[in-house]
Amino acid sequence: METTKNTPAVMDRKQLIKASILAFVIGGLVLVTTVLPAEYGMDPLGTGKLFGISNIYVQDHEIASAMPMPAVAAMTEKITIDDLGSPAEIVKPIEANSPAPETQFALQSNTFEIVVPARKGIEYKVNMLKYGSTKYEWSTVDNSILYTDFHGEVKEANPPAEVFYESYTIVNTNNMAGTFTAPFEGKQGWYFKNDNNHDVTVVLKLIGQYEVFMP
Secondary structure, X not given: OOOOOOOOOOOOHHHHHHHHHHHHHHHHHHHHHHHHHHHHOOOOOOHHHHHOOHHHHHHHHHHXXXXXXXXXXXXXXXXXXXXXXXXXXXXXXXXXXXXXXXXXXXXXXXXXXXXXXXXXXXXXXXXXXXXXXXXEEEEEOOOOOEEEEEEEEEOOOOOOOOOOEEEEXXXXXXXXXXXXXXXXXXXXXXXXXXXXXXXXXXXXEEEEEOEEOOO
């Protein structure tokens, strides 16, 4: 009894060349009719528009365009203890030791928008009595980073040209929130310094015992 052995068919050179050409042609058609319209918005044969493939590129492009660009932090220097408050030669006024009043300012809440010009600084403060308490929250509208010195000035009967101030927190950030109790009567608030090349808007929210300071 004879047995036959099945051997795999081997393509000759002509068949191999034909198969390679066919694969190349099919790959080219897929590239032109599908990949280019969907990935790069190029539709030389109009097949992308015909089959709706071009919409994939348009939608992805619109989504990417609509996404907000992350804010780039301005170049900042390291903050140290030496940056806190007035120079050592400016003595803390004796008025800081005055007793707290029996009655605090009435509780209120406000929201303020403060525009900090490019490459400049600006202060925003409120009046507070000793041991008055206020919750605060602020953030930049476009997430830009600002140098911020949260500080207070003692109310003095005869303030000198260069007044004493006490820094509570200095930071480079785009958002800050907390609860503050005034250690003395006087102006309490924020110095915002904008090292960016564009104006930055700060939204400040306050809830507490304070009085809006109008210079």
